[in-house]
Amino acid sequence: MVSLLAAAVTAPEFFDSHVVMPPHSPNVTSQGIPHPVMTSLGKSAAYTVGYKYANQTLFTFVPLTLLVVFNSLLIGAVRTAARRRHLMANGEHQLATRNPRHERHLLGQQRITVR
Secondary structure, X not given: OHHHHHHHHHHHHHHOEEEEOOOOOOOOOOOOOOEEEEOHHHXXXXXXXXXXXXXXXXXXXXXXXXXXXXXXXXXXXXXXHHHHHHHHHOOOHHHHOOOHHHHHHHHHHHHHHHO
16 A cells, blocks of 8 residues: 555656657767656746655655654653563562552552651
8 A cells, every 4th residue: 555655656756757859969889878858847947846745745755754753652662661670679569550549559658657
């Protein structure tokens, strides 16, 4: 699906120019160097400004932004899991479950025992 979407979005690039061979030169071994010529699509302002920037945004900035967001969520989940694992390894099972009532109760018990 992603490949089809990418092919559909980049399809206009195949039609923005065509290759023109120079007129025959007197050189027998080489007919000259072909060069690209922009078509009417390639010369249009909507294509040169709108499509190029939209294409750049779609294939560069959107994936980069999504990568940063999902990696941030993943790092947060890993840190939370590590914190809970550490609490459970120390025998504080109730604190790892994130129940505020149990947390206050256990903290109160810890204060009593420390004093």
